[in-house]
Amino acid sequence: MGLWPWLTGALLLLLLLVQLSRSARFYAKVSLYCALCVSGSTLAAVICLLRHGGRTVENLSIISWFVRTFKYVFGLRFDIKGRQKLEVDHPCVIISNHQSILDMMGLMEALPKRCVQIAKRELLFMGPVGLIMYLGGVFFINRQRSRTAVTVMADVGERMVRENLKVWVYPEGTRNDNGDLLPFKKGAFYLAIQAQVPIIPVVYSSFSSFYNYKTKFFTSGTIRVEVLDAIPTSGLTVADVPKLMDSCHQAMRTTFLRISKTPQENGATAGPGSQPAQ
Numbered sequence: 001m002g003l004w005p006w007l008t009g010a011l012l013l014l015l016l017l018v019q020l021s022r023s024a025r026f027y028a029k030v031s032l033y034c035a036l037c038v039s040g041s042t043l044a045a046v047i048c049l050l051r052h053g054g055r056t057v058e059n060l061s062i063i064s065w066f067v068r069t070f071k072y073v074f075g076l077r078f079d080i081k082g083r084q085k086l087e088v089d090h091p092c093v094i095i096s097n098h099q100s101i102l103d104m105m106g107l108m109e110a111l112p113k114r115c116v117q118i119a120k121r122e123l124l125f126m127g128p129v130g131l132i133m134y135l136g137g138v139f140f141i142n143r144q145r146s147r148t149a150v151t152v153m154a155d156v157g158e159r160m161v162r163e164n165l166k167v168w169v170y171p172e173g174t175r176n177d178n179g180d181l182l183p184f185k186k187g188a189f190y191l192a193i194q195a196q197v198p199i200i201p202v203v204y205s206s207f208s209s210f211y212n213y214k215t216k217f218f219t220s221g222t223i224r225v226e227v228l229d230a231i232p233t234s235g236l237t238v239a240d241v242p243k244l245m246d247s248c249h250q251a252m253r254t255t256f257l258r259i260s261k262t263p264q265e266n267g268a269t270a271g272p273g274s275q276p277a278q
Contacts, residue, residue, distance in 0.1 A: 026216035029074065040066040041128035048135045057114055057137040057165065067108040075220025078109040082227035085200060086112040091160045093192040095248065096202040097256060098170035099177050100211060106204050107168065110225055115166035153187060157195040177213065179206060181253045189241045198230040201252050206260035224259040
């Protein structure tokens with residue numbers, strides 16, 4: 001017997017599993033997303049190198065185009081309110097909530113011009129994905145070595161003012177899908193005060209109505225995004241960091257709970273920690 005009947009049978013079995021099993025559908029979609037990230041990063045890296053020759057913030061427009069096409073594959077839609085607040089012609093620190101591997105799509109949907117991320121150093125070694133992040137000018141921080149992280153943040157503050165950059169930070173520090181916001185870490189707020197630039201909060205609604213890793217649920221859906229008013233830091237000092245951090249957290253949490261859908265609206269079962277929209 002030749003190879004083709006075996007391949008055809010395996011493909012049919014896979015399609016049957018995807019149709020019958022929610023877990024199979026979930027892992028199939030996550031695998032497709034990872035494959036798109038790797039293949040898209042590889043192609044985008046080639047174009048970035050041909051277009052700009054190396055590491056520059058200008059590469060982000062190319063990277064953004066590739067990532068923004070992913071939403072059509074998964075039936076996702078982004079409804080963004082207040083986008084114009086990000087299109088300012090001066091440096092700022094942008095902070096947003098961090099939920100899952102799908103956040104990259106949300107980031108690229110809202111990403112303004114001349115904006116770079118701060119990311120953990122481990123991502124640099126993720127093959128084509130790490131390469132495209134490097135080419136896009138992402139600042140990498142070793143979170144295991146606090147002295148190194150502080151040095152990098154100081155350099156970021158100087159560069160964002162000198163090169164007129166916006167810097168995007170996830171102040172929760174890690175992904176969080178518990179239906180609420182985690183406490184914020186101080187780095188983004190030290191950075192904004194050190195550079196004396198405003199903070200612009202961006203809030204993404206909960207993904208739980210269409211994506212849940214614990215229950216292996218992944219379907220189509222709409223992500224609501226709200227860009228809040230800029231919060232000035234002019235004249236603030238390090239002593240003001242706790243108050244600034246707390247006011248940003250409260251504003252973002254209130255918005256998050258208001259714009260988030262509950263899982264029942266998409267036909268799923270509410271999981272632990274799910275918060276109703278308010």
